[in-house]
Amino acid sequence: MSVMSVTKLDTLEPLESLSMTDRVENSLRGYLTENGFKPGDALPNEQEIAQQLNVSRNVVREALSRLRMLGMVEARPRRGMIMAQPDLLVGIEKVLNPALLSQGNLKDIFEMRLILEMGIPEFLFARKTEKDLNELEEILSRQQDAATVSKEEEIAFHGKLYEMTGNDVFSRFQTLLMPTFDHVFTGYYNTDKKIEIANPVTHHDLLAILKNGTPDEFRKAMYTHLAVYFASIL
């Protein structure tokens, strides 16, 4: 054996420990993609797939069940399985459980909410309508006590901003992140000393800028509005 082949041993990748179901699932996804299956197209039946892959029908059924969970395929009465339009966020939705996610994932989700809020002003200003601004006004007018912001107002106000981007994936994604965001921040906040922001920006301030300001002004104000969070990580 030459020295060359010894030193190159680290390029020898360990075999992936895939279960039979993992492998059938991967084969199926590859097959459906490469053969250009479109939503509505009928899939071969379980038995045909099992024969072709030389595996048991149970394994095929499990793999198809996974694709069904992702919305990639659907069972139709008397038509068997057909290709469907997958739900982009269903996988994230099912695992977004703060008790299960790693500390690293939780920190990343916390930060992603901030990144996303700082990224939307151009979309908000390009797509805002009178109706949107009135709804924001309405949300703020519901507040009983002007000095403190309730959790309901927080969620309603920021949720409305997400909706105003006109981007459903963004809006759903960001709404999904919110409970985890709270969970992480409560963790930080209890251990760190309280951070005071000199000139806090309220939801009322943000709304005023959204009405008459610019995307840049809005973003600066949003940064200050979120300053307590930024201060806890950057």
Next chain:
Amino acid sequence: MSVMSVTKLDTLEPLESLSMTDRVENSLRGYLTENGFKPGDALPNEQEIAQQLNVSRNVVREALSRLRMLGMVEARPRRGMIMAQPDLLVGIEKVLNPALLSQGNLKDIFEMRLILEMGIPEFLFARKTEKDLNELEEILSRQQDAATVSKEEEIAFHGKLYEMTGNDVFSRFQTLLMPTFDHVFTGYYNTDKKIEIANPVTHHDLLAILKNGTPDEFRKAMYTHLAVYFASIL
């Protein structure tokens, strides 16, 4: 029947058409969450679950297989199923197929890349290192032809920026979006007339600001760098 009850008929929601596997999957996820299962904890075995839920073992096996795909549970030799740390993005990764996603989803993904790039400057400036800046320099120096930007440079440069946020979820998510982004943009670009940007911002310009500028300057430059995309949608 009163008029009231007739007008309220639209609040009567159609029953969800959940398969038995969907219901077992939901029950299991609920059970694991409510009972505070942590990564490493052993799950009851298939047979126990089937008996308790009064369903067949095949259905339980399918439901568990779905949770395994999401990384929520793992099979361990001689230990049966244990709780695991789910992979947040595995679900998205499996369905991000431009041929299957709806036009609405594709548009949303396209826009989300822009939102995310506009949201990261604070993170880039807070976390950049000499090593990062040298790597960006290196990526740009590989370019043969200064006039055109290759697809490789595009991916390497922006990918390095994502990595520099120090946020793995963000970085992986954004990298996942890139092929779909290209797919959508190519679609727009072929049908619309060519958009000319007066003073384009290059990767070299972005790097110079990242070295000596501010987050605000970087964001303004990034907006211009991405102007052709923004112009196609806003």
